[in-house]
Amino acid sequence: xxxxxxRIQELEIxxxxxxxxxxxxxxxxxxxxxxxxxxxxxxxxxxxxxxxxQINIFNEVELENNPKAPEPxxxxxxxxxxxxxxxxxxxxxxxxxxxxxxxxxxxxxxxxTCGGEMHEMSTEVRCELHMLPVQFKQVKHVRSVYGCRQCExxxxxxxxVTAPMPEPAFPGSIASxxxxxxxxxxxxxxxxxxxxxxxxxxxxxxxxxxxxxxxWVVKGAENWLSPIYDSLKTELVKQDILHADETVLQVLxxxxxxxxxxxxMWLYLTGRxxxxxxxxxxxxxxxxxxxxxxxxxxxxxxxxxxxSGYNNLTGVTLIGCWAHARRKFDEALKVLPPExxxxxxxxxxxxDYINRLFKLEREMKELTADERHRLRQKKSRPLVVQFYEWxxxxxxxxxxxxxxxxxxGYCINQREKLEGFLLDGRLELDNNRAERxxxxxxxxxxxxxxxxxxxxxxxxxxxxxxxxxxKEHGLNPFHYIKYLFEQVPNIDHSDSExxxxxxxxxxxxxxxxxxxxxxx
Numbered sequence: 001x002x003x004x005x006x007r008i009q010e011l012e013i014x015x016x017x018x019x020x021x022x023x024x025x026x027x028x029x030x031x032x033x034x035x036x037x038x039x040x041x042x043x044x045x046x047x048x049x050x051x052x053x054q055i056n057i058f059n060e061v062e063l064e065n066n067p068k069a070p071e072p073x074x075x076x077x078x079x080x081x082x083x084x085x086x087x088x089x090x091x092x093x094x095x096x097x098x099x100x101x102x103x104x105x106x107x108x109x110x111x112x113t114c115g116g117e118m119h120e121m122s123t124e125v126r127c128e129l130h131m132l133p134v135q136f137k138q139v140k141h142v143r144s145v146y147g148c149r150q151c152e153x154x155x156x157x158x159x160x161v162t163a164p165m166p167e168p169a170f171p172g173s174i175a176s177x178x179x180x181x182x183x184x185x186x187x188x189x190x191x192x193x194x195x196x197x198x199x200x201x202x203x204x205x206x207x208x209x210x211x212x213x214x215x216w217v218v219k220g221a222e223n224w225l226s227p228i229y230d231s232l233k234t235e236l237v238k239q240d241i242l243h244a245d246e247t248v249l250q251v252l253x254x255x256x257x258x259x260x261x262x263x264x265m266w267l268y269l270t271g272r273x274x275x276x277x278x279x280x281x282x283x284x285x286x287x288x289x290x291x292x293x294x295x296x297x298x299x300x301x302x303x304x305x306x307x308s309g310y311n312n313l314t315g316v317t318l319i320g321c322w323a324h325a326r327r328k329f330d331e332a333l334k335v336l337p338p339e340x341x342x343x344x345x346x347x348x349x350x351x352d353y354i355n356r357l358f359k360l361e362r363e364m365k366e367l368t369a370d371e372r373h374r375l376r377q378k379k380s381r382p383l384v385v386q387f388y389e390w391x392x393x394x395x396x397x398x399x400x401x402x403x404x405x406x407x408x409g410y411c412i413n414q415r416e417k418l419e420g421f422l423l424d425g426r427l428e429l430d431n432n433r434a435e436r437x438x439x440x441x442x443x444x445x446x447x448x449x450x451x452x453x454x455x456x457x458x459x460x461x462x463x464x465x466x467x468x469x470x471k472e473h474g475l476n477p478f479h480y481i482k483y484l485f486e487q488v489p490n491i492d493h494s495d496s497e498x499x500x501x502x503x504x505x506x507x508x509x510x511x512x513x514x515x516x517x518x519x520x
Contacts, residue, residue, distance in 0.1 A: 095129075098130070103120075133204075134182070136204070136206060139176065141165060143162060143163040144162075145162045145163075146160065146161040146162070166489070166490050167489040168489065169220065169486070169488075169489050170216060177481075177482045177483075177485030179216075180220050180481075180485060181478050181479075181482035181485060182478060183197060183213050183216065184217060184463055184467070184477075184478075184481055185467075185481065188444065188460070188463050188467050188477075189471075189477050191443050191446075194210035194214060197210070198210045217459060218455060218459045221458075221459035222459060223489075224484060225481075225488075226462055227488065227493055228466060228484060228499070228502070228503065229462045231499050231500075231503060232277050232279060232466075232469060232503070232504075235275065235277060235503075236269075236277045236279055237295065237297045239274040239298075239300065240299065241270070241271035241272075241274060241300055241301045241303075241426055241427065242268055242269065242295075242298065242301070242302050242303070243270075243271065243302070243431055243434040244268050244269075244291060244302055244303065244310060244431075244434060245266075245267045245304075245305065245431065245434035245438050246264050246267065246309075246438075247264065247441065248263070248264060249263045249264060249265045249445065249451065249457060250263065250451070251284075251452070251454055251456075251457050252451070252452050252453070253454075254284060257284070262286075263285070264282075264283050264290075265282055265283075265438075265460075265461060266283060266290060266294065267279070267437060268281065268294060268295070269433065269434060269437050271303070271426060271428070272428065273369070273426050276469060276472030276473055276504075278437045278464075278465060279469075280441065280461040280464045280465050281294055281461055282460070282461040284454075287309065288310065288311065288312065290309075291309065291310055292313060292314075295313060295316065298315070298316065299315035299316065301317050301319050301423070301424065301427055302317070303321065303428060303430075303431045303434065304319070304321065304417070305320075305321050305431055306321070306413075306414050317420060318416075318417045318420065319417060319420035319421055319423075319427055319428075319431075320414045320416075320417030320418035320421075321418075321430045321432075322357060322418060322421075322429045322430050323429075323431065323435075324430075324431070325354055325407070325410060325411050325418060326351065326355070326358075328403075328406060328407035328411070329350045329407045330351060331403050331407070332347040332403040332406075333345070333347050333351065334403075345404075346394055347403075347407065350391075350404075350407065350408070353386070353390065356383060357384070358429060360375075360379055360380055361380075361428075367425075368425070369424070369425035369426045371425070372425035373425030376421070376422055377422065380421075384418075384419060387411075388411075388412075388415065391408050392412075395409075437468055440467075440468060444464075466480075466481065467481070469504050472504075473505055474514060475504055475509070475513050475514060479512050479513045479514075480509075483509070483510065483513055484502060488502065
């Protein structure tokens with residue numbers, strides 16, 4: 001009997017260990033299955049929680065073709081151009097117009113019925129929107145030099161006088177402000193790499209190498225756009241509400257680093273009530289020293305995602321992003337097996353809490369900051385409290401490493417930041433403002449893939465900053481950068497008032513900076 005009892009005990013222990021191992025394997029299998037489903041959802045599914053369809057650029061003609069779609073009129077096509085744009089913005093009633101008249105020759109103006117002379121009784125008008133391709137012209141800058149003929153005849157040494165001429169942005173080069181502004185606009189606004197521009201120029205009979213274009217872009221950024229960038233940064237850190245984000249960038253020739261090493265483009269921008277300023281900052285790493293240095297003179301609220309690199313900033317209160325929290329629960333639903341997708345799972349309940357917060361924010365959109373703050377205390381705060389009570393109940397009942405468990409863990413770990421929007425009515429529920437502003441760089445990165453040198457990456461950061469800030473102010477990036485290349489070389493860089501006149505919010509910007517046409 002003793003041997004039998006010992007044997008039974010041994011088997012029970014073995015069964016217990018096997019059951020534990022089976023549970024661990026099931027947990028691991030569930031985790032891997034979730035990761036596979038999540039990977040497939042990210043690769044093939046909608047890119048947002050709202051379920052927006054994925055755009056296929058290869059067959060968009062077939063997808064978008066609709067014979068029943070009404071043809072736009074000139075008035076409809078130019079509506080935005082003709083909208084009221086404020087004091088310093090261009091006000092055009094119509095586009096430049098070319099009129100082509102079709103008349104019968106005099107010998108055909110005889111009535112075929114009675115032989116009398118016919119007269120013009122009315123006209124029929126057909127309007128078309130005509131596009132002019134990029135045009136090139138050579139501009140010669142010729143200035144006169146003057147001397148005194150009388151002094152020359154008498155042998156008197158006289159002063160030679162030269163007519164004033166604006167300083168060029170690119171001395172000793174054929175590059176004009178309009179040409180380099182066009183290259184920058186194509187690369188940093190339209191995401192067209194330099195090698196494609198090189199081919200486009202060739203098709204128009206112009207031989208400009210991508211190396212020349214790169215040289216002009218870098219010189220333009222370093223010499224003339226960097227001072228504008230510095231002025232924008234001075235104004236940005238004066239604000240008390242900012243947003244921040246970061247994304248990867250590959251730089252091939254960084255000293256002491258492999259070509260495959262990740263670098264980062266950091267983004268900082270003003271909040272909804274500040275003057276629109278968008279600044280990029282290229283850095284070699286994602287270390288927290290970079291935001292610490294960039295925001296050394298900033299005190300206030302900073303909207304961020306869950307990245308810990310923003311922690312411990314002096315004088316800064318971090319505000320979390322509920323869009324990131326919502327994304328976690330959305331991913332938890334995406335990894336569910338097909339048979340559970342239509343059932344009432346807890347992840348749907350968590351997503352519903354967050355969606356209700358966003359619904360409240362949409363209802364408060366037109367309120368003042370004080371009104372929004374009071375209504376948040378009345379409606380949003382109780383909902384947040386309920387949400388965290390629900391999270392506390394769910395946490396011990398969920399596998400921590402599962403997608404649902406990670407969504408819960410994220411919200412609990414980020415609680416102080418996520419509740420931050422309740423502190424001030426000017427704050428936002430999410431950091432989508434930063435994500436939208438960093439998207440142009442991400443789109444461009446898909447085309448040019450990498451920067452060759454740190455110098456080029458820094459220049460790209462400066463240019464993206466000028467371009468995106470200009471767009472935020474309703475400026476045409478081409479015309480604005482062209483204007484800067486014309487003006488900044490002729491400004492005393494120690495004159496802050498002169499620089500103020502060329503900043504994106506200046507009331508003295510010329511009307512062409514708000515125009516839609518690119519004229520070289």
